[in-house]
Amino acid sequence: MATALKDITDRDTVEHPDSIVVRFAGDSGDGMQLTGGQFTLSTALTGNDLATFPDFPAEIRAPTGTLFGVSSFQINFGSGDIETSGDEIDVLVAMNPAALKVNLGALRKGGMIIADSGEFNARNLAKAGYAANPLEDSSLASYQLLSFNITQLTVDAVKPFGLGNKEAIRCKNMWTLGLALWMFDRDRTPLVDWLKAKFTKNPVLADANIAALDAGHAFGETAEIGHSLHRFHVDPVKSAPGLYRTVTGAESLALGLVAGAQLANLPMFFGSYPITPASPLLHSLAKYREFNVTTFQAEDEIAAICSAIGASYGGHLGVTSSSGPGIALKGEALGLAIMTELPLVVVNSQRGGPSTGLPTKTEQSDLYQAVYGRNGDAPMPVIASRSASDCFEVAIEACRLAVQFMTPVMLLTDGYIANAAEPWKVPSIKDYAPFPVSFRETPPAEGEKLNPYARDPETLKRIWIKPGTSGLMHRIGGIEKGYDTGDISYESANHQKMTDTRANKVLGIANHIPDQDVTLGEETGDLAVVGWGSTYGPIIQAVRRARARGLKVSHIHLRYIWPFPKNLGELLKGYKKILVPEMNTGQLKTVLRDQYLVDARPLNKVTGQPFKISEIEAAIDALLNA
Amino acid sequence: MNDVTELKKLTPADFASDQEVRWCPGCGDYAILKCMQRTLPELGADPANTVFVSGIGCSSRFPYYMATYGFHTIHGRAPAFATGLKLANPALDVWVITGDGDALSIGGNHTMHAIRRNVDLNILLFNNEIYGLTKGQYSPTSRVGTRSPSTPFGSVDRPVKPGSFALGSGGRFVARTIDTAQAHMPVVFRRAYEHKGASFVEIYQNCIVYNDAVYEPFTAKANAADAQLLLEHGKPMIWGKEKNKGLILNRDTQRLEVVTIGENGITEGDILVHDETNKSVAYMLIEMPFPGFPVALGVIYCDPAPTYDDAVEAQTVAVLAKKPAKPDFDALLRQGQTWTVA
Numbered sequence: 001m002a003t004a005l006k007d008i009t010d011r012d013t014v015e016h017p018d019s020i021v022v023r024f025a026g027d028s029g030d031g032m033q034l035t036g037g038q039f040t041l042s043t044a045l046t047g048n049d050l051a052t053f054p055d056f057p058a059e060i061r062a063p064t065g066t067l068f069g070v071s072s073f074q075i076n077f078g079s080g081d082i083e084t085s086g087d088e089i090d091v092l093v094a095m096n097p098a099a100l101k102v103n104l105g106a107l108r109k110g111g112m113i114i115a116d117s118g119e120f121n122a123r124n125l126a127k128a129g130y131a132a133n134p135l136e137d138s139s140l141a142s143y144q145l146l147s148f149n150i151t152q153l154t155v156d157a158v159k160p161f162g163l164g165n166k167e168a169i170r171c172k173n174m175w176t177l178g179l180a181l182w183m184f185d186r187d188r189t190p191l192v193d194w195l196k197a198k199f200t201k202n203p204v205l206a207d208a209n210i211a212a213l214d215a216g217h218a219f220g221e222t223a224e225i226g227h228s229l230h231r232f233h234v235d236p237v238k239s240a241p242g243l244y245r246t247v248t249g250a251e252s253l254a255l256g257l258v259a260g261a262q263l264a265n266l267p268m269f270f271g272s273y274p275i276t277p278a279s280p281l282l283h284s285l286a287k288y289r290e291f292n293v294t295t296f297q298a299e300d301e302i303a304a305i306c307s308a309i310g311a312s313y314g315g316h317l318g319v320t321s322s323s324g325p326g327i328a329l330k331g332e333a334l335g336l337a338i339m340t341e342l343p344l345v346v347v348n349s350q351r352g353g354p355s356t357g358l359p360t361k362t363e364q365s366d367l368y369q370a371v372y373g374r375n376g377d378a379p380m381p382v383i384a385s386r387s388a389s390d391c392f393e394v395a396i397e398a399c400r401l402a403v404q405f406m407t408p409v410m411l412l413t414d415g416y417i418a419n420a421a422e423p424w425k426v427p428s429i430k431d432y433a434p435f436p437v438s439f440r441e442t443p444p445a446e447g448e449k450l451n452p453y454a455r456d457p458e459t460l461k462r463i464w465i466k467p468g469t470s471g472l473m474h475r476i477g478g479i480e481k482g483y484d485t486g487d488i489s490y491e492s493a494n495h496q497k498m499t500d501t502r503a504n505k506v507l508g509i510a511n512h513i514p515d516q517d518v519t520l521g522e523e524t525g526d527l528a529v530v531g532w533g534s535t536y537g538p539i540i541q542a543v544r545r546a547r548a549r550g551l552k553v554s555h556i557h558l559r560y561i562w563p564f565p566k567n568l569g570e571l572l573k574g575y576k577k578i579l580v581p582e583m584n585t586g587q588l589k590t591v592l593r594d595q596y597l598v599d600a601r602p603l604n605k606v607t608g609q610p611f612k613i614s615e616i617e618a619a620i621d622a623l624l625n626a
Numbered sequence: 627m628n629d630v631t632e633l634k635k636l637t638p639a640d641f642a643s644d645q646e647v648r649w650c651p652g653c654g655d656y657a658i659l660k661c662m663q664r665t666l667p668e669l670g671a672d673p674a675n676t677v678f679v680s681g682i683g684c685s686s687r688f689p690y691y692m693a694t695y696g697f698h699t700i701h702g703r704a705p706a707f708a709t710g711l712k713l714a715n716p717a718l719d720v721w722v723i724t725g726d727g728d729a730l731s732i733g734g735n736h737t738m739h740a741i742r743r744n745v746d747l748n749i750l751l752f753n754n755e756i757y758g759l760t761k762g763q764y765s766p767t768s769r770v771g772t773r774s775p776s777t778p779f780g781s782v783d784r785p786v787k788p789g790s791f792a793l794g795s796g797g798r799f800v801a802r803t804i805d806t807a808q809a810h811m812p813v814v815f816r817r818a819y820e821h822k823g824a825s826f827v828e829i830y831q832n833c834i835v836y837n838d839a840v841y842e843p844f845t846a847k848a849n850a851a852d853a854q855l856l857l858e859h860g861k862p863m864i865w866g867k868e869k870n871k872g873l874i875l876n877r878d879t880q881r882l883e884v885v886t887i888g889e890n891g892i893t894e895g896d897i898l899v900h901d902e903t904n905k906s907v908a909y910m911l912i913e914m915p916f917p918g919f920p921v922a923l924g925v926i927y928c929d930p931a932p933t934y935d936d937a938v939e940a941q942t943v944a945v946l947a948k949k950p951a952k953p954d955f956d957a958l959l960r961q962g963q964t965w966t967v968a
Contacts, residue, residue: 045965190963245964255959262955269714289945290953294713294938299739303706306699306736310679310710313697314718318710336700426964429955467695467711467718470674475643475690477698487645488690 015232019078021086022180025103026095028062028071031173036073038177038194040421042186043077044246047236050077051537052421053085053610058276058359065127070102079235083537085420087612091183093176095119095150097128112144114179116172118151148223150175157215161208171212178216185233188217240425247424249388249417253347254284256392258291259429260345260399261317265436267292269311270319271304276359277415278323278349301326305333305346312342313476315439315466317399321347323415324366325356331374334408338378338502340476341453341462343402343409345395350414350533352608361608362416364533365584370410371562371591377499379506381405382562384412386536389424391417394559396432403437405509406461412561414583416534416610439464443471450474451484459512460505507563516565521547521554524574527624530600532558532588535581535611542616553620561588569596579603579623581616636667643693654805654831655684655752659691665812666694669819676719679708681728684759685752685831688723702733705740708747709934716935719819722749726767727757730786734766741795743934744823748815751788751826752805754833755840762836774836789912789926792826793905799825800908800927804845805832810856810923817925823933844921853916857924862897865920872897873919875907882910884919902928 024039026032033054043050053074062069076086088108094100096119107113120135134140135147154172155165163171174195181188192210199206247255261268270293272282286295294316298304301322308318322330327348337344350366352358366373370382381401385394391413398411440463444450452474453462465472474486482489483497519536520543531539536557543555556571558564572578572592578600580589586602593600603619605611641663649655666676676694680686682701689696695718699707704722712720722740729737729751740747756774757763763776767788771780792800799821803814811829818825830841844853851867863873870887875898885892901907908927914920 041963045963047965047967239967241967243960243964243966245960245962258958259955267714269710271710288958289942290949291955291958294942296710296713298706298709299735302703303709303736303739306703306706307710307713309699310697310707310712311714312710313707314711314714316714332700333703340697426959428959466715467677468675468715470672473673473693473695475645475692475696475698477689477696478700479698 016235017078017232018080018234019076019082019086020090020184020232020234021074021076021088022091022093023072023074023089023103023106024093024176025070025072025099026173027064027098028057028059028069029064030071030095031170032071032073032095035173035177036075037421038191039073039180040075040246041194042181042190043075043184044244044423045190046186046234047239048077048079048234049082049237049239049423050075050246050421051082051085052076053416054419055609056360065096065098065124067098067102067128070099072099072103077234079237081237083541084610084613087614093180095172095176097124097130097134100134101128101130107143109142110144112146113140114176115145115147116150116176117147118149120147148219153215153219154212157212158208161204161211163204163208167205168208171209174209174212175216175219178213178218179220180216181213182217182220183232188213239423242425244423244425246421247388247392248280248419248421249385249391249413250280250349250419251284252388252424253385253391253395253413253418254281254288256395257285257319257345257399258288258293259392259432260396261293262291262429263396263432263434263436264317264399264403265434266315266317266403267294268319269308269316270295270321271298271307271311272296272321273298273301273304273326275301275323275326277351277418278321278326278347280418281321281347281349301329302333305330305344309333309337309340309342309344312337312344313340313467315464317343317345317403319345319347321349323349323351323359324353324369327366327369328373334380335374335376335378336478337408338374338380339478339481341406343406343464345398345402345409345411347411347413349418350412352606358608360415362414362534362610363583363606363608364412364414364535365587365606366412367532367561367584367587367591370412377503379503379562380408380410381506381509381560382410382412383560384533384558385417386533386557386559388417388420388422390536392424392427397559400435401509404435404461404512405459405505406464407506412533414534437464439466439469440472441469449485452476452486453481453484455501460501460508510560510563510566513560513565515567516556516558516560516571518571519555519557520544522552523554523571525552525554526575527551527553527577527579527620528556528572528575529553529579529581529616529620530556530558530572530588530592531581532561535583538611538613538616539581541613542620545613545617546620551620551624553624558588561591564595572596572598577601577623579619581605581611581619583611636673638663638667641666641673641693643691645690647691648687649684650835652834653684654754654833655688657805657808658750658752658811658829658831659688661808661811662692662815665815668812669816671719671819675717676721677711678721678723679704679711680723681725681733682759683725683728683757684833685723685725686728702728702731703736704728705733705736705745705747705749709740709743709745712745712747712935713938716746716939720747722747724749724751725758726751726753726755726765726788730766730788730791734791737791738795741792741797741824741826744796744798744931746822746824746933746935748818748825749827750818751828752831753788753828754831754837755785756833756837758833758836787912788828789826790909793909793912793927797826797927798823798929798931799925800912801825801827801925802830802921802923803827804830804841804923806845807923814924817928821928821930822936823930844916853920855911855920855922857900857911857922857926859900859902859925859928862894862899864894864897871920874898882914882919902926905929
C-alpha cells in the first residue's frame with residue numbers, strides 16, 4: 001500500500017516512507033514509457049520491491065497535446081511487499097496540460113504535481129479544454145504544485161551540443177528523470193551507462209541526454225524556487241537472498257516457453273501474427289535461435305496456429321500466441337489440434353473486447369472463449385498467469401501439459417501482465433524436473449497393424465510419431481477417428497466413445513496437477529475471495545488489509561481454470577461466502593457456479609484499468625455485511 | 627565396411643493405403659491417385675519421408691489413400707500446416723493436395739504466401755471448376771454463367787486463372803496437366819518433385835457428378851491434338867494433328883498469335899521457342915483464351931530461386947556461428963542488469 005507522504009518544507013529533510021506511487025504522464029511522443037522503464041530499473045537496482053503500470057494510447061503518435069494522446073507510466077515501489085501498481089498517485093509528473101487533466105483524478109489529495117510550465121501555453125491549454133491555466137489559478141490548491149519550465153531548462157542545458165530545437169526539446173524526459181532520481185535518492189551511473197550504450201553511434205546525442213539528466217538532478221540540488229522539493233528515500237525491501245532482475249510478463253513468458261521446450265527436450269516452433277498486446281512475445285522469442293527456437297511471422301492468425309500445428313506434427317513443440325480477436329480466428333484449428341491430439345501451447349494476452357475493443361487496455365474477458373469457445377465438444381486445458389514472474393512458471397506448466405497429454409493448452413495472460421515489470425529472483429532451469437518426450441519409433445510386429453491412436457491407459461494420451469520415421473506411416477485428420485486405428489470412422493458408438501475419451505483425458509489432468517492451496521488465510525472462514533490472473537495483486541492486498549482488521553477472509557488464487565484442481569469444490573465449501581473479483585462481467589463466477597453449485601458472487605470491472613485494492617476491500621466489507 | 631544392401635524396389639502397391647477409396651465412380655481423382663502411386667516409386671521416393679497435406683474438399687481426401695504420412699487438415703489452410711511441417715523437418719518431401727475452392731477461395735491467402743515465400747512444397751491443385759463435396763455450388767474458377775444451386779440464373783463473377791494467381795504471387799514453378807493424361811502427368815509430377823521451392827501444378831480434373839465434361843472440348847481424344855499445346859523447354863510451340871500450328875509473338879502488338887506453318891510464308895523457324903524462364907510469355911500462355919488458342923500444358927514457368935526453408939536454415943547457421951557452442955539457458959535468464967540480495 002502507498003503510505004501518505006507527510007508534508008514537509010525543509011528542503012534538506014529526507015523522508016523514509018514505506019512506499020510511493022509515481023506516475024509520469026505526457027504526450028505519447030514525450031518518451032514517458034522510456035522514462036518510466038529506466039526509473040523502474042533504477043528502482044530495482046536500489047533494492048525496492050516494485051510494480052508498474054504502463055498505460056498508453058492505441059495510436060502510435062496521437063496528435064500532440066490532446067487528451068487521448070496522453071501516455072503514462074506508473075510505478076509503485078517500497079520497502080515492503082508491493083503487489084499492485086498502487087491505488088492512488090503520490091507524485092504526478094505532468095509534461096503538458098492534457099497529461100495533468102487526464103491524471104489528476106488519480107492523484108491523492110495533498111499529493112505532489114511536478115508540471116512543465118513551458119508546455120502550459122494557450123494552445124495546449126485549449127487542446128486540453130482548460131479555460132484558465134491551472135498552474136496559475138488556485139484550482140490545484142489541495143495539492144503540492146511544483147511547476148517550472150522544464151522545456152526551457154532542458155534547451156538551456158543541451159545548448160552546448162548544437163542540437164536543433166526539436167531534438168533539444170526531446171531531451172526533456174531525461175531532465176525529468178534526472179530530477180526524479182534526485183528526489184528519490186538514486187544513483188545516476190546506470191542511466192549514464194545506458195545512454196552511452198543506446199547512443200553509441202551518435203555520441204553527441206548521448207552527451208546531450210546525459211547533460212539533461214545531470215541538469216535535472218542539479219536542479220533538485222540547487223533550485224531556488226518558492227517551495228522546496230521533497231527528497232525521499234525508500235529503504236530496500238527485505239527480500240530472500242539471491243540474484244534478481246526486473247522482468248515483464250512478456251519477457252518471462254518467452255523465457256518460460258523456451259525453458260518448457262528445453263525440459264521437454266524438443267525444438268520449439270513459434271508461429272504468430274502481430275497483435276497488441278501479444279507481439280512482445282514474438283519479439284522476444286525471435287532472438288533465441290541458439291535455444292532451438294524457430295519463429296515464424298505468419299500471414300494471418302490462422303496460418304500462425306496452423307503452422308504451429310504442422311510443426312508439432314513434425315515433432316516440434318508448436319506454440320502460437322495472440323490476443324482475443326486472433327484467438328477467435330484460431331478456433332477451427334484448435335479443434336483440429338484437439339481432434340488429432342497433437343501438443344500445442346496457445347498464449348492469449350487478453351485485452352479489452354469485444355471486437356477490436358480496447359487494444360492497449362487490460363481485461364480478462366476471454367475465459368469463456370478459452371474454456372468453451374470452439375465448435376463441437378472440444379475440451380482443452382486452460383491455465384492462467386497471475387503476474388509477470390509467474391508467467392515463467394505457467395509457461396513451463398503449459399508445455400508440460402501439452403506434451404504429457406498430447407493436447408493443445410490455452411495459457412491466459414493479459415495486457416497488464418505482459419507490459420508490467422517486477423523484480424524477479426532469477427531461477428535456474430536445474431530447479432525444474434525435466435519431462436522429456438519419447439516418440440514412437442519401433443514399427444509394429446510382423447502382421448500387426450499400427451494404431452496411431454493407441455493410448456496410455458492412465459493419462460489417455462496417444463502416441464506421437466514423427467513423419468520421417470520408417471515403418472510407421474499413417475494418416476491423421478479432422479474427421480472423427482476410429483478409437484485405436486485413427487482411421488476415418490462415422491460409426492455412432494465410436495463418436496460417443498471418442499468424445500468421452502477426449503473429455504476424460506482433459507478432466508484427468510486434475511490428477512496430475514497440485515491441489516488448490518489457500519493463497520492467504522485459513523482453509524475455512526466467512527469469506528473466500530477467489531481470483532485468477534492479474535487481479536492477484538489487488539486481491540491479496542485487499543485480503544491482507546481485511547484480515548488485519550480481524551475479518552475471517554481468505555484469498556484463493558487459481559492457476560488451473562480447466563480442469564479445476566480436484567479439491568477446489570471441497571475447499572470452497574469451507575467458506576460461508578465466495579467473492580469473485582474479475583475484470584470481466586463474471587466469467588469465472590459462472591464456471592464456479594456451474595461446476596460446484598456454489599453461490600459465488602461477482603465483483604466486476606471493465607474500465608481497462610486494474611482493480612484498486614480499496615475497491616476489492618469495499619466489496620469484501622459489503623458482502624460480509626450483507 | 628557395411629555391406630551395401632540393395633534397396634527394395636518399391637511398387638505402386640507400396641504407396642496405396644488400406645483405406646477404401648470413397649470418391650464417386652468415374653471421378654477424375656482416381657486417375658490422379660493412380661498416377662501418383664505409380665510415379666513416386668519411379669522417382670525413388672521413400673514413403674516414410676513423404677507427407678501429403680490437404681485441406682477440405684473431395685481432392686483433400688487424397689492423403690488417406692496414400693501409404694505415406696498424411697495430414698487431412700482444415701479448409702484452405704493446408705499450405706500453412708505444410709509450411710510449419712517443412713520448417714520443422716526440411717528433409718521431408720511435402721505435397722499439398724488442394725482444390726479450386728480450397729486453394730483459391732477460402733485458402734487464397736495461404737496459397738499466395740506459401741508461393742511467395744517459396745517454401746519447398748509440391749502444390750497440386752485439382753481444378754474441377756465446382757464445389758463437389760458441398761454438392762455443386764460454383765467455384766472461383768467456374769466460368770461466367772455457371773448454373774449451380776447457389777447461382778440458379780448463372781454466376782456473374784469472373785473466374786481466376788490458377789496459374790496466373792501463382793505467377794502473380796511470385797511463383798517460380800507453374801505447370802498444368804490433365805487428370806486423364808496418364809503419360810503427361812507423371813512428367814509434370816517429376817518436374818514438380820525435382821524443383822526446389824514451391825511447385826504449383828494445376829490439374830484439370832473432371833467432376834463427373836456436378837460439372838461433367840467441362841473440359842471435354844480440349845481433353846477429349848478427338849479434340850486433343852488440335853486443342854493442346856504440350857510445352858517443352860527449348861522446343862518451338864507447335865501442335866495440331868498436322869503438327870503445323872504454331873505460336874508467334876507479334877512484336878508490334880506484344881501479343882501471341884496462332885499461325886499455320888506453310889501459310890503466308892511462315893516456317894518452323896518463325897515459331898516461338900518455349901523458354902521456361904520467360905515470365906512474360908508464361909503469363910500469356912496461361913491466359914490464352916480457348917478456343918481460338920490451344921490450352922498450354924506442361925511446365926509453363928520454371929526459374930528456381932532460394933527457398934524459404936533453406937533461407938531460414940542458413941540464417942540459423944549464421945546466427946549460431948556467432949554464439950557459444952553450448953548455449954547456457956541460465957545465462958540467458960541472467961541477462962541484463964541484475965542485483966544481488968545477500
